[in-house]
Amino acid sequence: MNNKFTQRFVSVTVTIALLVATYSLNAQVIPLKIRINNPEAQGLTIDAMRANFGPMPPAEITADLVWATDGVTEPTDNDTWSQTGTYCCGAVTNGEEISGKVAMIGRGSCEFGVKVQNAENEGAVAVIIANRAPIGLLVGTHENGMTWMGAGAVGDATTIPSMFITYEDRKILEDLMEVTGGSLNITIMTSFMYDASVAYASLSPELGVPLDSIQLVLVNRDTAVSAQVMDVQLTATITAPSGGTETLTASIDTLLNLGIEGFSYEQRVFFPSYTPTEVGVYTVEFRASTPSGSHPMDSEVITQTFEVAPETYTYRIDNGEVYENFSIELSDASYQNEGASLIFNVGAVYRTGDNPAPATFTSFMLNNANELTPGMVFTLSLLDMDPDGDGLLDNNFDGFIDRIDFFENEVASVEYELTGEEAPRDLILVEFNSPVTLEANKSYLLMISHSGLESDNFFSPQYGAAGAQNQAGYGTVYEIGLIGGAGYEFDLDGFEYWNDDTPGWPHGGVHPVLRLYLAGFTNTDDLPALEDGKFSVIGNPTSDLLKVSFELDNPAEEVRLIVLDMLGRVVDSQRLKNVVNETYTINVQGLSTGAYLITAVTPEGYRTKKFVVAR
Numbered sequence: 001m002n003n004k005f006t007q008r009f010v011s012v013t014v015t016i017a018l019l020v021a022t023y024s025l026n027a028q029v030i031p032l033k034i035r036i037n038n039p040e041a042q043g044l045t046i047d048a049m050r051a052n053f054g055p056m057p058p059a060e061i062t063a064d065l066v067w068a069t070d071g072v073t074e075p076t077d078n079d080t081w082s083q084t085g086t087y088c089c090g091a092v093t094n095g096e097e098i099s100g101k102v103a104m105i106g107r108g109s110c111e112f113g114v115k116v117q118n119a120e121n122e123g124a125v126a127v128i129i130a131n132r133a134p135i136g137l138l139v140g141t142h143e144n145g146m147t148w149m150g151a152g153a154v155g156d157a158t159t160i161p162s163m164f165i166t167y168e169d170r171k172i173l174e175d176l177m178e179v180t181g182g183s184l185n186i187t188i189m190t191s192f193m194y195d196a197s198v199a200y201a202s203l204s205p206e207l208g209v210p211l212d213s214i215q216l217v218l219v220n221r222d223t224a225v226s227a228q229v230m231d232v233q234l235t236a237t238i239t240a241p242s243g244g245t246e247t248l249t250a251s252i253d254t255l256l257n258l259g260i261e262g263f264s265y266e267q268r269v270f271f272p273s274y275t276p277t278e279v280g281v282y283t284v285e286f287r288a289s290t291p292s293g294s295h296p297m298d299s300e301v302i303t304q305t306f307e308v309a310p311e312t313y314t315y316r317i318d319n320g321e322v323y324e325n326f327s328i329e330l331s332d333a334s335y336q337n338e339g340a341s342l343i344f345n346v347g348a349v350y351r352t353g354d355n356p357a358p359a360t361f362t363s364f365m366l367n368n369a370n371e372l373t374p375g376m377v378f379t380l381s382l383l384d385m386d387p388d389g390d391g392l393l394d395n396n397f398d399g400f401i402d403r404i405d406f407f408e409n410e411v412a413s414v415e416y417e418l419t420g421e422e423a424p425r426d427l428i429l430v431e432f433n434s435p436v437t438l439e440a441n442k443s444y445l446l447m448i449s450h451s452g453l454e455s456d457n458f459f460s461p462q463y464g465a466a467g468a469q470n471q472a473g474y475g476t477v478y479e480i481g482l483i484g485g486a487g488y489e490f491d492l493d494g495f496e497y498w499n500d501d502t503p504g505w506p507h508g509g510v511h512p513v514l515r516l517y518l519a520g521f522t523n524t525d526d527l528p529a530l531e532d533g534k535f536s537v538i539g540n541p542t543s544d545l546l547k548v549s550f551e552l553d554n555p556a557e558e559v560r561l562i563v564l565d566m567l568g569r570v571v572d573s574q575r576l577k578n579v580v581n582e583t584y585t586i587n588v589q590g591l592s593t594g595a596y597l598i599t600a601v602t603p604e605g606y607r608t609k610k611f612v613v614a615r
Contacts, residue, residue: 314568
């Protein structure tokens with residue numbers, strides 16, 4: 001998995017890379033997307049991998065998703081969370097429920113082809129096989145993640161499409177079924193183009209910042225050698241807020257055909273950079289065209305958006321809506337069982353732009369804060385991923401990108417201890433001991449860590465999750481610690497990297513709510529951090545009036561106050577004249593309830609404090 005982590009960052013320097021492979025000329029192990037259509041899913045799309053048998057799925061299959069059961073097959077090995085019957089190694093007994101629908105079946109106890117055939121016999125239109133092995137726990141001989149589904153004895157005789165998903169995505173589907181009362185409607189998608197990347201890690205902080213990683217993945221879904229495609233032309237047409245357009249182009253002048261090794265046969269295509277010149281929301285339409293003009297990919301369109309909003313001072317890869325009905329979590333079995341993991345850490349990768357910026361706060365979210373043990377400590381570490389600035393993240397040149405490369409390059413660290421008063425889904429703000437200067441054009445990893453070994457905690461932290469458009473060059477890091485010896489060791493050199501744009505890697509487009517809050521990109525240039533105590537917030541929380549106090553060494557001709565919301569947007573700014581050491585009252589009646597950051601910029605330095613509007 002470290003190699004995937006490496007590929008994620010090395011690939012942005014490659015002009016065009018062609019990866020083609022399959023396991024037979026009759027079928028391909030290909031990536032699919034499954035969109036959950038229920039409003040409770042908030043537009044969530046998960047990854048799946050097509051079986052190496054059965055027919056190619058059509059462009060879309062939309063149907064209800066139902067668990068299939070044979071009523072008799074017992075869970076085996078150490079699988080204690082699957083219901084009896086969900087393995088479906090015998091005849092399916094709920095045929096009326098799955099007829100005309102997509103059947104979900106658990107992995108284990110028999111061949112994949114047998115499971116699919118049993119569901120097909122009762123009228124299922126497709127089958128999803130869900131892994132039973134969660135991350136951090138071996139179940140029998142089964143490991144976590146995606147797996148290749150071979151035909152076995154009867155798979156080649158099946159006539160409905162089938163696919164595989166991870167245990168983590170199975171858990172998300174199960175959680176959503178519980179929320180909706182058991183009914184989910186899904187769309188299985190087999191596009192030729194997918195995973196277009198056009199978003200900033202934060203809303204663009206200023207005009208003139210280039211969007212330099214515009215890209216998408218193009219896949220050959222044709223299985224016949226005669227259907228090989230070459231000379232594919234691709235366009236990304238960008239419509240500015242005012243309506244003006246600009247079209248970026250890319251091309252593939254090699255065969256997009258079948259290969260004979262590996263699982264990936266996709267091609268990632270990179271477009272030239274684009275520099276916005278207007279404030280607002282931009283729309284990007286991606287299209288592909290073939291010489292004949294009659295290939296199915298000629299009719300496909302992917303539409304993405306990105307926003308330019310100056311005076312927005314937050315790095316966040318969770319640039320979509322926060323999900324209400326599921327979390328990023330380690331399964332209870334992995335976290336609690338003997339020999340399993342009590343370490344589950346997550347991180348977010350950010351790249352800075354041309355301007356240095358001081359980070360003042362960080363935040364995270366726990367969806368099960370009420371279940372966790374008071375006194376449990378979370379450490380938020382900010383790590384320089386490229387201290388020598390050479391653009392390579394393998395800092396010790398051992399051929400792997402792992403925790404050793406970064407954890408020796410810590411630039412800031414702060415601890416947060418649970419008080420027991422945190423509510424689920426609260427955005428927990430934590431102040432760095434002093435503002436941390438982020439250098440321009442660098443990569444940073446913001447990591448939140450804890451140890452269940454040290455805090456007598458029995459529940460895995462459920463980190464808040466949010467959707468996001470794909471952002472090339474950014475990503476989410478997951479770290480699983482396994483009990484071993486006197487302490488613990490980190491699996492696979494420390495990092496499980498769930499790549500958002502590589503088929504077979506789960507949770508594309510889902511990120512932890514883990515953010516960096518900045519004092520500004522230009523308004524604190526050449527100013528030191530103001531000593532703590534020289535700027536204070538009084539009467540917090542407040543409903544209408546906020547009091548701020550200064551204890552400066554000298555009177556200030558002018559002090560700027562900048563108020564940011566939790567998305568890093570400037571919602572208020574004021575200038576105080578002839579400031580002396582006294583208390584000032586700020587009217588915040590126009591602000592909605594919630595948490596805010598207020599930065600004071602004085603001739604002696606700057607400082608940021610948090611406050612809450614509560615009514």
